[in-house]
Amino acid sequence: MTETPQRPLRVLAAMSGGVDSAVAAARAAEAGHDVTGVHLALSANPQSFRTGARGCCTIEDSRDARRAADVIGIPFYVWDLADRFREDVVEDFIAEYEAGRTPNPCLRCNEKIKFAALLDKALALGFDAVCTGHYAKVVVGEDGNRELHRASDMAKDQSYVLGVLDEKQLAHALFPLGDTVTTKDEIRAEAERRGLAVARKPDSHDICFIADGDTQGFLAGRLGKAEGDIVDESGTRLGTHEGAYGFTIGQRKGLRIGTPAPDGKPRYVLDISPVTNTVTVGPAAALDVVGLTAIKPRWCGTAPTGPGTYTAQLRAHGGETEATAEPVDGELRVTFTEPVRGVAPGQAIVLYDGTRVVGSATIATTTRATAGAL
Known part of the structure; x- marks a missing residue:
């Protein structure tokens, strides 16, 4: 396998205002690509988004991203995707909770915003690829097809939230931080060497559109x-x-x-x-779950045609568990080697073959180990 790309590209770097996306943009430019930075305005009222430690969607983040682009020496723009974000991420989040499911808004944002709306617009404008600060790798398999793999540093791996990407999207994706074993301290040190003011900016952890971090209060205000x-x-x-x-x-x-x-x-x-x-x-x-059915599978390459043995990841910061899985009538049927806990409808299951991401699907139903369990 070989890592991609091998030639200079016109690259649109998604700059959230955090240190990871700033260093990713800087590395892409240093690699000889023609890079343009863009910050996504995801709220009609950015003051309502979490500030201070986000590196995501606020006015403060937009300014941090612009300053980083100036230091790198690349053009910079702000694109308004607030309506798309509200419809595809925020309203989906509310609807999923209302239906008794537990969604992952960051995964949905990657699918619908960064690698659908953003990539589609980038390609229409003549860009070759979108660059982000995710910790993951795109490699070319022996058959010439592009594959998504875990980052070299497993402690920072973010391939779980990218498991929704298909091969066409992977063909236009760059992840400059995933190719080397680099700790977050080393990324911050690199940012300081490059003169990027976001070097010591705290990481983002919470849901960006819930300003005070009170998910239950946010839902109550909208659902009553x-x-x-x-x-x-x-x-x-x-x-x-x-x-x-x-x-x-x-x-x-x-x-x-x-x-x-x-x-x-x-x-x-x-x-x-x-x-x-x-x-x-x-x-x-x-709570022990021995199997599940998942819907809306998305494959990072060719879809499996029969049962296979994989490892499965059930949450962004969770570990792996062995499982057998098979696509059946547009669904994914999964059986775990050992019972797992904390599995809820609405969550994503991501399948791996070694470090390669096979694909993902949304959990619809689970099978409990205890007789009579719900």
């Missing part, structure tokens, strides 16, 4: 409070809540159940029913 029951596995009412959307599968804290479990052990959220507005809780063992 709706009191419902918290019940155990037998259906016994244990307490009430102000909206089933405020819970996620596997949640332990914030249940506010006055009655202790018979065995004295903690209870966890096992199921969320938006139809009845009911939250079901139970023991940790009832």
Whole structure:
């Protein structure tokens, strides 16, 4: 396999205002590419987005990105994608929670904004590729097809949130930070050497469009409070809540159940029913999942035609687990070698063959290990 690209390209560098995207743009320019920086304005009211430690979507971030582009010596523009972001990411996020699912807005942003809306516009304007600060690698396989692989530094690998990219998108993607084993401290040191003021800017972790980090309050403000029951596995009412959307599968804290479990052990959220507005809780063992069905599969290359053995990642910062998976009638059927926990409908499952990303899909249903578990 060989890493790509091998020739100078016209590159549009997505500059969020953080240190990673700034260094990625600088490396692309240093490699001889004709680079233009662009910051995506994702809110009609940027003041409402989280500031200070984001490196993502605020006015402060836009200014940081512009200063970085000036230091690198590349043209810089701000593109307004607020309407697209609201429709494809924010409204999708709200709708998924309302339906009792747990979405990943960063993954959806990569799919719909950075590598759909942005890439489509870049290609229409004559650019060859979009460059971002993600930690991942694009390589050319022995058959000449492009593949997405984990970053050389597993501690920083972000291939999970890029698992939605298809081969056509990968053909126009550059990830300058993923090819070398580089720690975040080394990236910051490089930024300082380059004179980039974002060198010590804190990383972004929270959801950019929830300014105060209060996801439940954000959802309540848009969906309204709706009191419902918290019940155990037998259906016994244990307490009430102000909206089933405020819970996620596997949640332990914030249940506010006055009655202790018979065995004295903690209870966890096992199921969320938006139809009845009911939250079901139970023991940790009832969270064990042995299989799942996922929908809307997207393949980073040729789609598998039969069952295969892979490793699966179920959350952005989670580990891998062995699994067998098979596409069936437009869905993905997965069986795990060992039970896994913290699996919720709406999350993404990403399959790997070694370091290669095979593809991803959205979890629709799960099969629990405990007989009678929901």
